[in-house]
Amino acid sequence: MNVLNFVHAFFSDSSHWHGYDGIPARLWEHIQYSLEALAYATAIGLPVGLVTGHYGRGGNTLALIATAGRALPSFGLLVLMFIWLGFGMLPVMIPLVILAVPPILVTTYEAMRSVDPSPVDAARGMGMPEARVLFQVELPVALPLILSGLRSAAIQIVSTATIAAYVSLGGLGRYIIDGLYQKNYEKVVGGATLVAAMALVTLGIFWAVARLAVSPGVRRSN
Secondary structure (H helix, E strand, O other), rough: OHHHHHHHHHHOHHHHHOOOOOOOHHHHHHHHHHHHHHHHHHHHHHHHHHHHHHHHOOOHHHHHHHHHHOOOOOHHHHHHHHHHOOOOOOHHHHHHHHHHHHHHHHHHHHOOOOOOHHHHHHHHOOOOHHHHHHHHHHHHHHHHHHHHHHHHHHHHHHHHHHHHHHHHOOHHHHHHHHHHOOOOHHHHHHHHHHHHHHOOEEEEHHHHHHHHHOOOHHHHHO
């Protein structure tokens, strides 16, 4: 049986569309895990990246933090957190957030530093407060690059949230883990296909957000 046959067999099986283990339920669990992790990572990385980028300080420290965060193995950290904290969402959220913070943090910093200094200096020369300079002058120009960092973080979370199944939680990873244990490769391939499809949908959502949130003038200049 080739991969396409596995995919067809998985999605054509009506039992996979109903109940607590059905595709809608597992997909909703995966979306919840992903949104929660992205919200936490954004709440940490975005403000720090905006402020440090605005003042142009801490770039080397941020790069060191990002390198350390990317070097940590998500699965190993999950196991460690599970042993330390026990069952629950917290052991899953910690590795997902640590994975997602670096691209948000570093990309936001670089986006702020890439803004043309001329309008920033002009705004300050007019007596505009620093907060208004940041949000009204720098942020609109930096927004495309900031959104690219959020997009990268979201894709990494969606792809890695399958680890929740290792500690008996739900999500699309349940199909992969259970399928491997049962030697049911229809489930494995079906679960992997759903994760890939969700990643593509995430890309589409961020493309749409960028089209709506970024001004046409800024889009043309990038």
